[in-house]
Amino acid sequence: MTQPAAISTPQALPSAPPASLDPKLIVPLINSIRAVFGTMVKLTVTIQRPHVKTSPAPMYDVSGIIGLSGDFIGSIVVSFQMEAAARIVSLFAGTTLAPDSPDFPDAVGELANMIAGGTKKALGGMASITVPNVVIGGGHVIARLSDVPCLVIPCQTPVGSFAAEVSIKKVQRSNASGGVA
């Protein structure tokens, strides 16, 4: 729960996704976000333009982090501003969850878990996801694979904004296998 890093600053947004952004990654993540929020939180999510993270500057206060291993390695991070996180997880849990409640990080982690799980399935191949880690506190920095671009998908809901960040690469090997941990 101490992984560093930052949530992106959507500065100069590219007019189109850069070549390094794989649309095969963007679509499954967006679909998974919409499915999780529509089903479990009962919120409609408006997706803003995806972009590559260019600044390490932190922007959010709470992050749920899921690691992937197997045919795909990397991480999926779902980050919120505190107020939005509190409102979203309260809707998810069906009860008010204050940020100092022990159930608050649990709910953030479970949302990240479901988003990552749905994305993983759509990517194909065999990969495993870790149990969630949750970081709470403004200014945290999350370290990532240095050779993989980090894609940011900013999201808006009626109760606040959040962002999904994905930094994943496919492992090239002839005998791929991936058990579930």
Added chain:
Amino acid sequence: MKILLVDDSRTMRSIQKKVLEALGSNEVAEAADGMEALGIIASTPAGFNLIVVDWNMPNMDGITLVRKIRERDKATPLIMATTEAEKTRVIDAIKAGVNNYIIKPFTPETLLEKVRQTLARLQKAA
């Protein structure tokens, strides 16, 4: 009806518990991982009418738990409720001994339907 919910997310257990109480389950036990679940099962001689198991959990995951339960108990209805959605995972879970499989995210209606379906199917087979 006695139900055991096994999920490392307390939020998810709470959501499932509320849904299952609507089904008339008057006794719901909870475990945060497979190890804890095995302890609860061992200390509950009367057993459970249903066990709902997550897959990815610390200490002991859900598929290992299912295999361990099935070593001794072939009868208790087991439902896997997980984000693991690949066909190979579903097949692995069925081979391990689950009676039904629910992919997260799911609606309360889906959970209720899967539970009813599982219990009805097993009653019919009995």
